[in-house]
Amino acid sequence: MQFEPSKKLAPFIRHYLLLRADQAAEMTYRLFSDGQPGIVIPLTENMLISTSDCPFGTQLPSMFIYGQMSGYRDLKIEGKMALLVVVLKPFALNSLFGIPAAELNDGIFLPSDLVGAEAIPFERKMAKSKSLRAVIDTIESFLFEHFQKGSGLNPGLLSSLELINRHDGLIRMDDLLKKLKVNERQLERLYHRQIGITPKKFMNIIRFQHFLKIFRSLSADSKLTTAVYQAGYYDQAHLNNYFKAMTGITPIEYKSKVNKLAINFLRF
Numbered sequence: 054m055q056f057e058p059s060k061k062l063a064p065f066i067r068h069y070l071l072l073r074a075d076q077a078a079e080m081t082y083r084l085f086s087d088g089q090p091g092i093v094i095p096l097t098e099n100m101l102i103s104t105s106d107c108p109f110g111t112q113l114p115s116m117f118i119y120g121q122m123s124g125y126r127d128l129k130i131e132g133k134m135a136l137l138v139v140v141l142k143p144f145a146l147n148s149l150f151g152i153p154a155a156e157l158n159d160g161i162f163l164p165s166d167l168v169g170a171e172a173i174p175f176e177r178k179m180a181k182s183k184s185l186r187a188v189i190d191t192i193e194s195f196l197f198e199h200f201q202k203g204s205g206l207n208p209g210l211l212s213s214l215e216l217i218n219r220h221d222g223l224i225r226m227d228d229l230l231k232k233l234k235v236n237e238r239q240l241e242r243l244y245h246r247q248i249g250i251t252p253k254k255f256m257n258i259i260r261f262q263h264f265l266k267i268f269r270s271l272s273a274d275s276k277l278t279t280a281v282y283q284a285g286y287y288d289q290a291h292l293n294n295y296f297k298a299m300t301g302i303t304p305i306e307y308k309s310k311v312n313k314l315a316i317n318f319l320r321f
Contacts, residue, residue: 062193065145065200069189070138072314078131083311083319085125085300088258090146090157090249092118092139094179094188100132116179118164120146120157121249125301137188138318139196143214143255144206144247149199154249168199209233210243213252222260223285226253260284261299264292265316268304277304 058066067089074080094116095102119126121143147154150167164172175195182188213233216224229252230237237252244252264284271280278289286292296304300319302311312320 059193061197062200065142065148065196067140067142070140070315071185072134072136072138072318074134074314074320076134079129080131080134081321082128082130082134082314083125083301083321084122084128085317085319086122086258087140087262087317088121088143088255090118090120090141090143090154092116092141092192094137094139094192096135096137096185096188097133100130100134102128102130116164116176118146118157118162118167120154120160120162123159123250124299137185139192143249144210145200146249147247148206149196153246155245158249164195207243207247209235209240210247213240217252217256217259221263221284222256222258223263224256226256257295261295262316265307268308269313269316 054071055068056071057063057068144154146152146157152167164176172195175191179188179191182191213229216229216232226237230240233240240252244250244255248255250258261284264280264286267280267283268277271277281289281292284292286295293303296302296307300307302319307313307319314320
C-alpha cells in the first residue's frame with residue numbers, strides 16, 4: 054500500500070510504502086536501489102530483522118535509515134512482516150542531516166548516528182507510537198524539524214532530476230549539461246554532495262526502473278528484447294549483466310520465481 058506524505062514534507066518525501074506478509078517462518082527479503090534513500094520502521098513487536106552486513110550486529114534496530122545503494126541488500130525477517138518505508142527524494146538525506154550524501158552510501162544508520170543525542174526524545178516517542186498514524190505523525194514531526202535546518206536546494210540539481218525522470222534516464226549527458234548550462238564536473242560535485250552518486254549512475258538507475266515497469270507489464274508471450282530496446286539498452290547481454298549486478302538474480306527469475314512486494318523489494 055502506498056500513500057502520500059503531508060504537504061509540508063512533500064518536497065522531501067516521495068511517498069510512504071506499507072509492506073506486509075503473513076509468513077511466520079524466517080524469510081529472505083531483498084531490497085535493491087531505486088535511486089531513493091529511505092527510512093524503515095518495523096510495525097510489529099514480534100518481528101526479528103537481521104542482515105549479514107548490519108553494523109549493529111545480528112539484530113537491526115527498531116528503525117533505521119539507509120543511503121544510496123550500489124547493489125542490493127538482503128534482510129532476513131522472522132515473524133509476520135509489517136514495515137513502513139519512508140521513500141525519500143534522492144537529495145533528502147543531505148537536506149535533512151547536512152552530511153555529504155556520498156558518506157551515507159550503502160550504510161544503515163540510527164537517527165542518533167546522524168544527529169547525536171538530539172534524536173533520543175524522538176526515538177523514545179517512536180517506541181511508544183502504537184498506531185500507524187502515530188508513527189507517521191512522529192516521523193513527520195522529526196523530519197520537518199530537521200528539514201527546516203537544512204540548506205536550500207540547488208535549482209540546477211532539481212532541474213536535472215526533473216529532466217532525468219521525464220526522459221526515464223535516457224537523456225544524453227551532453228544534452229543534460231547543455232540544458233542546465235553547467236559542465237560535467239560541476240554537476241558531479243553537486244550530485245556527490247546532495248545525492249551521493251554521479252549523474253550517470255543516477256540515470257542508469259532510473260533507466261533500470263523504467264525497464265522493470267515495461268518488463269512487468271509484458272504479456273506472457275512477449276519477448277524480453279521488447280523491454281530491453283524500449284528501455285534503451287544496447288542488447289540483452291548488456292541488460293542481463295546490469296540486472297544481475299543490481300538485483301543478484303536474472304530477469305527471468307525476477308519475472309517468475311520471486312514474490313514482488315514492491316518493484317524493488319522481493320521475497321524469496
